[in-house]
Amino acid sequence: xxxxxxxxxxxxxxxxxxxxxxxxxxxxxxxxxxxxxxxxxxxxxxxxxxxxxxxxxxxxxxxxxxxxxxxxxxxxxxxxxxxxxxxxxxxxxxxxxxxxxxxxxxxxxxxxxxxxxxxxxxxxxxxxxxxxxxxxxxxxxxxxxxxxxxxxxxxxxxxxxxxxxxxxxxxxxxxxxxxxxxxxxxxxxxxxxxxxxxxxxxxxxxxxxxxxxxxxxxxxxxxxxxxxxxxxxxxxxxxxxxxxxxxxxxxxxxxxxxxxxxxxxxxxxxxxxxxxxx
Amino acid sequence: xxxxxxxxxxxxxxxxxxxxxxxxxxxxxxxxxxxxxxxxxxxxxxxxxxxxxxxxxxxxxxxxxxxxxxxxxxxxxxxxxxxxxxxxxxxxxxxxxxxxxxxxxxxxxxxxxxxxxxxxxxxxxxxxxxxxxxxxxxxxxxxxxxxxxxxxxxxxxxxxxxxxxxxxxxxxxxxxxxxxxxxxxxxxxxxxxxxxxxxxxxxxxxxxxxxxxxxxxxxxxxxxxxxxxxxxxxxxxxxxxxxxxxxxxxxxxxxxxxxxxxxxxxxxxxxxxxxxxxxxxxxxxxxxxxxxxxxxxxxx
Numbered sequence: 384x385x386x387x388x389x390x391x392x393x394x395x396x397x398x399x400x401x402x403x404x405x406x407x408x409x410x411x412x413x414x415x416x417x418x419x420x421x422x423x424x425x426x427x428x429x430x431x432x433x434x435x436x437x438x439x440x441x442x443x444x445x446x447x448x449x450x451x452x453x454x455x456x457x458x459x460x461x462x463x464x465x466x467x468x469x470x471x472x473x474x475x476x477x478x479x480x481x482x483x484x485x486x487x488x489x490x491x492x493x494x495x496x497x498x499x500x501x502x503x504x505x506x507x508x509x510x511x512x513x514x515x516x517x518x519x520x521x522x523x524x525x526x527x528x529x530x531x532x533x534x535x536x537x538x539x540x541x542x543x544x545x546x547x548x549x550x551x552x553x554x555x556x557x558x559x560x561x562x563x564x565x566x567x568x569x570x571x572x573x574x575x576x577x578x579x580x581x582x583x584x585x586x587x588x589x590x591x592x593x594x595x596x597x598x599x600x601x602x603x604x605x606x607x608x609x610x611x612x613x614x615x616x617x618x619x620x621x622x623x624x625x626x627x628x629x630x631x632x633x634x635x636x637x638x639x640x641x642x643x644x645x646x647x648x649x650x651x652x653x654x655x656x657x658x659x660x661x
Numbered sequence: 662x663x664x665x666x667x668x669x670x671x672x673x674x675x676x677x678x679x680x681x682x683x684x685x686x687x688x689x690x691x692x693x694x695x696x697x698x699x700x701x702x703x704x705x706x707x708x709x710x711x712x713x714x715x716x717x718x719x720x721x722x723x724x725x726x727x728x729x730x731x732x733x734x735x736x737x738x739x740x741x742x743x744x745x746x747x748x749x750x751x752x753x754x755x756x757x758x759x760x761x762x763x764x765x766x767x768x769x770x771x772x773x774x775x776x777x778x779x780x781x782x783x784x785x786x787x788x789x790x791x792x793x794x795x796x797x798x799x800x801x802x803x804x805x806x807x808x809x810x811x812x813x814x815x816x817x818x819x820x821x822x823x824x825x826x827x828x829x830x831x832x833x834x835x836x837x838x839x840x841x842x843x844x845x846x847x848x849x850x851x852x853x854x855x856x857x858x859x860x861x862x863x864x865x866x867x868x869x870x871x872x873x874x875x876x877x878x879x880x881x882x883x884x885x886x887x888x889x890x891x892x893x894x895x896x897x898x899x900x901x902x903x904x905x906x907x908x909x910x911x912x913x914x915x916x917x918x919x920x921x922x923x924x925x926x927x928x929x930x931x932x933x934x935x936x937x938x939x940x941x942x943x944x945x946x947x948x949x950x951x952x953x954x955x956x957x958x959x960x961x
Contacts, residue, residue, distance in 0.1 A: 429802035476683075501690060596915075
């Protein structure tokens with residue numbers, strides 16, 4: 384490639400990069416910006432660029448009047464517990480698929496891939512009836528159990544890839560030392576497979592944190608709403624309280640952004656592993 | 662003898678270790694899908710003592726297939742899936758190609774691209790709802806200051822503009838993620854392939870069509886398939902942005918099922934809508950099984 388076209392290519396790269404960053408950031412900026420405006424200011428047209436005057440009242444109101452703290456706690460509990468269970472169950476299953484002499488591995492992997500593409504709406508009405516009968520509506524387990532089931536296939540896919548890449552000599556050394564299979568998995572393999580755990584964990588956590596349909600249908604009571612349901616149903620009777628919605632949203636966005644930026648490397652690794660689940 | 666006994670012991674342990682995963686998946690996905698089919702073949706009424714089933718054969722399906730709203734929702738969902746997936750793939754590929762070179766700030770770009778993926782769709786919907794707002798929305802302010810429009814437009818108030826508005830919100834949120842997948846795919850292409858293509862005189866477009874595109878096709882295909890299947894479950898965005906309106910013009914098929922079941926209490930017909938959706942999804946997946954096979958080929 385000539386020096387000229389190389390430089391042209393680079394310039395295009397920079398233009399695309401800057402344009403993309405602006406397009407991604409602008410709506411976020413507008414959301415955070417609005418969360419600091421007074422209601423009077425929010426209703427103005429054309430809207431003011433920066434809050435004038437600046438107010439923090441939407442943040443206090445989101446927690447004191449709209450119960451945002453409860454939604455936040457529910458989301459944290461459900462997402463963390465579901466992610467933990469997924470990682471434990473997926474570790475066992477992935478080790479079995481990667482290492483043990485079981486039959487039908489290829490059909491099993493295709494089956495898992497197929498399951499992970501099923502739309503939630505396919506199971507929503509029977510799950511609702513079942514949960515109503517066993518008294519699970521408005522509880523944590525009504526979300527944790529479905530979240531575990533829907534995120535297992537992808538976690539198993541990712542972790543199997545990692546397990547397959549670990550030298551078999553590790554297992555054999557553990558076996559010679561008299562370690563059982565469980566000890567081998569949890570004491571020998573998992574400590575060297577932490578990247579796989581991180582990748583599976585982050586994807587599961589994000590999926591649980593953002594899930595809406597199950598949470599809307601199973602946990603509609605104020606006490607058990609997660610953040611997505613809370614924010615979707617924030618709407619007032621006549622006007623939409625955008626200031627409060629965006630204050631809550633800003634608080635909801637922060638922890639997961641920090642989490643994903645910390646684990647960025649492993650998210651990218653998950654994408655490279657052929658992971659294409661949005 | 663001893664080896665085979667050991668083999669058997671390990672195989673048994675393997676099945677035992679798979680059991681929890683398969684049990685949860687069977688209980689929460691496989692069994693309910695079967696139960697869904699059974700529900701869709703019944704008239705279900707809610708009584709004080711619980712739900713009463715009475716077998717109704719295919720009558721729910723006949724009702725569904727005779728309802729214009731079903732075909733309208735299906736058409737909307739198909740159109741939505743087609744447009745958003747094509748735009749996201751093309752845009753994602755262009756951005757990925759532009760970023761697939763040693764330029765400064767790429768690490769920051771990748772970090773920022775991850776953020777929309779982590780965003781709760783409901784939040785993104787509220788954000789766009791405020792931007793599109795017909796009375797004080799910033800979109801109207803920007804377009805008016807550029808003299809593209811003269812008066813405020815109710816973007817979510819007319820079927821076509823509401824549909825496009827929902828599509829834009831989806832494209833904004835998902836394109837960065839598609840870009841990440843394709844960028845990851847691009848980086849797996851060995852650079853000596855480009856070198857040898859260059860020696861053969863292929864540069865620019867020629868090297869893209871002859872080297873990049875064929876090698877990227879599996880990741881493109883798989884990403885497109887997953888995005889299409891995902892688009893068929895579209896629910897959160899229109900739920901907040903338009904609630905299916907104006908009228909029912911932006912009502913995707915998942916929302917049609919949801920409303921029939923949980924707003925109108927028609928468990929039978931609503932479930933028939935859901936099962937029909939799954940049928941279409943399975944059909945799509947089977948048609949693309951080849952793409953899946955190549956991906957799975959490396960196992961065993």
